Amino acid sequence: MDIEARIRRRQRRDDESRLIEEYEPLSPATHVEEPTDRGRLLEQLLDHLDPVFGGRLPPHGYLYGPKGAGKSAVVTALFAKLDRRTIDPDTVIYTTTRVEPTRPLQFAYVDTRRYTSEFAFYHALVDALTDERVPRHGISTETLRTRLHQQLEASGAGLLLAVDHVGEPGSTAPEVLVDRFSALPSSVSWLAVGRTEPEATVLADYTAASIRTGPYRRHVLVEVLLSRAATTLDRTTLDDLSAAIADWADGDAHDALAALFVATDRAAQAGRTSITEADVEAAIEAVPDDCVSLGRVFALPENKQTVLRTLVDLDPADRESVSVATAAIADRTDLAEGTIKRYLYELADIGVVDRVQSVERYESGRPPSRLEPKFPPTVFRRLYNLNE
DNA sequence: GATCCACGGGAATACACGGATG
DNA sequence: CATCCGTGTATTCCCGTGGATC
Numbered sequence: 001m002d003i004e005a006r007i008r009r010r011q012r013r014d015d016e017s018r019l020i021e022e023y024e025p026l027s028p029a030t031h032v033e034e035p036t037d038r039g040r041l042l043e044q045l046l047d048h049l050d051p052v053f054g055g056r057l058p059p060h061g062y063l064y065g066p067k068g069a070g071k072s073a074v075v076t077a078l079f080a081k082l083d084r085r086t087i088d089p090d091t092v093i094y095t096t097t098r099v100e101p102t103r104p105l106q107f108a109y110v111d112t113r114r115y116t117s118e119f120a121f122y123h124a125l126v127d128a129l130t131d132e133r134v135p136r137h138g139i140s141t142e143t144l145r146t147r148l149h150q151q152l153e154a155s156g157a158g159l160l161l162a163v164d165h166v167g168e169p170g171s172t173a174p175e176v177l178v179d180r181f182s183a184l185p186s187s188v189s190w191l192a193v194g195r196t197e198p199e200a201t202v203l204a205d206y207t208a209a210s211i212r213t214g215p216y217r218r219h220v221l222v223e224v225l226l227s228r229a230a231t232t233l234d235r236t237t238l239d240d241l242s243a244a245i246a247d248w249a250d251g252d253a254h255d256a257l258a259a260l261f262v263a264t265d266r267a268a269q270a271g272r273t274s275i276t277e278a279d280v281e282a283a284i285e286a287v288p289d290d291c292v293s294l295g296r297v298f299a300l301p302e303n304k305q306t307v308l309r310t311l312v313d314l315d316p317a318d319r320e321s322v323s324v325a326t327a328a329i330a331d332r333t334d335l336a337e338g339t340i341k342r343y344l345y346e347l348a349d350i351g352v353v354d355r356v357q358s359v360e361r362y363e364s365g366r367p368p369s370r371l372e373p374k375f376p377p378t379v380f381r382r383l384y385n386l387n388e
Numbered sequence: 389g390a391t392c393c394a395c396g397g398g399a400a401t402a403c404a405c406g407g408a409t410g
Numbered sequence: 411c412a413t414c415c416g417t418g419t420a421t422t423c424c425c426g427t428g429g430a431t432c
Contacts, residue, residue, distance in 0.1 A: 119392060138391050138432035303394075322420075338396050345421065355421095365419030366403045 025228045026264060027383055028257040029294040031073040032228075033080070037220050038070045041213045045078060048191075048209050049160070052082070052105060057158045057189040059208035060181075062198050067293060068252030069213050071193050072164055079109040079162050106155070109162045112172040113299035121172070121180060122148055129159070145183065152185055159188045166194035167201060168296065170350035174201040181206070215251025222246045224253055225260055232264055236274040244277075248284050255291050259283040261379045283376075292352050292374040298383065300352070306333055307343045308352070309384050312377040321368030322355070344371065 024030065035042075051058045065071055083106075108128040115124040122144040127134045129151055134144075152159060165171045172180075174192070181190055198204040216224070225242040242260070249256035262283035263275045297308065310329045311319065318328040326341045333340070348355045348371070355369040373380070 117393080135432050136392075137430060138389085140391060143391095301394075336396055338398085339394085341421095342396085349422095364405060364417070366405090366421080368420070 023232065023261060023264065023382060024386070025231055026257060026261040027294070028068075028254045028261065028379065029298050029383065031076055033077055035070055035073040035077055037216075037224055038074045041070060041074050041211075042078065044211050044213070045074060048211055049078075049082075052160065055105065057105065057160060057187070058191075060189055060206055061191045061209040061211060062203045062207045063191060063193045063211045063213065064195060064198060065213035066195060066215055066252070068249075068254035068256070069215050070253060071213060072295070073253075075162050075164060075191070075193055076109060079107050082107045082160075083109075104155075104157045106157045106159045107162075108159060109164065111164045111299065112177070113165045113168065113170070113296055116171055118180065119144065125161070126151065129155075149185060152187055157187070161188055161190045162193065163190055164193045165296075166192045166203070167196050168194070170296070170300075170352075174203050178202050178206055216246075216253050217251070218243075218246050221249065221251060221253060221256055225256055228257065229260060229264070233267075234274050237276065238274070241275055241277065241280050244280055245284070254293055254295075255287055258287050258291065258294065258376050258379050261382075262286045262376055265378050265382065286376045286378060288354075288372070288374050288376070290351075290374065291376070294375055294379060294383070297352060297375055297380060298387075300347075303335060303339075304343050304347065305384065307335070307340055308347065308373070308380065311344075311353070311371065312373055312380060319371045320358070322371065323368065325371050 045063070048061050049058050063071055063075065106129060108125060110121060110124045112121070115121050119141045122141065123134060123136065126144060126148050163177060166177055167174050177192065192203055198207065198210045204210070222242050225245060226238060229238060229242070245256050245259050249259065259280070260283070263279040266279045266282055267273070267275045298305070307329055310332050311325060314325060314328055319325050322341060322344055326337055326344060329340050330337045344353070347353045352374060354372040354374050356372060357369045358367045360367070
């Protein structure tokens with residue numbers, strides 16, 4: 001390869017990476033610090049958490065609502081703020097009718113997509129509550145649990161714990177969680193966050209309060225899209241097309257952002273800084289029905305992401321069956337076939353990829369199934385490469 | 389030496405089909 | 411005709427091993 005070509009390639013790559021960095025605000029997997037658009041939900045949450053501002057713990061609670069409704073956005077933002085604000089009993093103003101013992105409060109947020117196992121869960125908690133490094137190895141789950149207890153008792157502080165993505169396939173089931181909570185001291189109050197109706201889970205039996213949130217209202221979702229796109233796209237066509245995306249997304253901010261992301265990418269590939277109707281149409285096409293949250297995909301263990309990354313680049317013919325895909329991925333990664341195949345089945349099991357059974361007749365044997373990602377490949381590719 | 393968990397692999401089971409059997 | 415059986419593939423389930431780290 002001559003020097004010219006090498007330089008050209010460098011330049012192209014720089015262009016590309018700069019472009020991708022600009023995309024980041026459009027990522028459906030990241031939350032902004034100030035989700036100003038979820039005022040109602042924020043108020044509901046603050047109502048529930050009100051005792052906190054008097055130095056007391058609120059009762060256990062459950063926040064639920066559909067995908068892309070801003071639950072995680074609000075809860076992570078709120079807990080980040082609360083965590084920075086030490087609630088000091090001395091500054092609390094009492095109504096003097098009753099003297100309750102007050103104590104300082106701590107706040108922690110745990111995402112069960114990432115910290116699923118019992119060990120990982122306690123580890124995340126202890127880690128959040130202490131400045132010291134907590135060993136990941138050579139320490140038993142039991143030891144970790146007692147350490148958490150000691151920590152909580154020693155500090156005398158109450159803990160408000162938010163536990164996100166409860167009951168999603170591949171994360172922690174409500175029953176398991178309730179079990180774990182029962183092992184925690186009474187100075188811990190938790191707020192579970194999930195999608196399922198409380199009546200359909202055991203959580204209803206343990207929580208005093210359920211907070212329900214619905215999908216985004218149309219005009220609010222448009223605002224979300226516009227504000228996130230502000231740095232990336234010029235405004236020429238944005239208003240109308242954002243409205244179109246919002247209509248299609250039906251209140252799901254995740255899918256709407258994903259579509260806007262794909263549309264932006266398509267425009268950028270063509271060297272444009274504004275999106276067209278065709279971009280949006282193509283983008284909507286690229287977001288599958290029942291699209292799985294990209295946050296979930298990026299919470300998967302590294303090697304499962306590697307398998308997915310390879311899978312989405314495969315020739316469609318190489319995705320026609322699990323075995324074929326396994327072989328193709330094994331060629332391109334250093335994972336063993338057995339592992340890849342198991343991963344693919346596991347990914348299908350939690351709904352990250354779909355297995356579509358072939359209807360064509362084969363000579364003999366059980367018919368294979370085609371693998372289809374249940375997320376927009378473009379978005380995954382871009383964000384994955386960004387993390388490299 | 390202890391611990392968790394990612395990997396790798398293999399055994400058991402399910403499914404589809406054609407052909408044999410009752 | 412209904413059922414069973416054999417074969418070949420797909421899928422599920424399970425467990426031992428070893429890496430990394432304390």
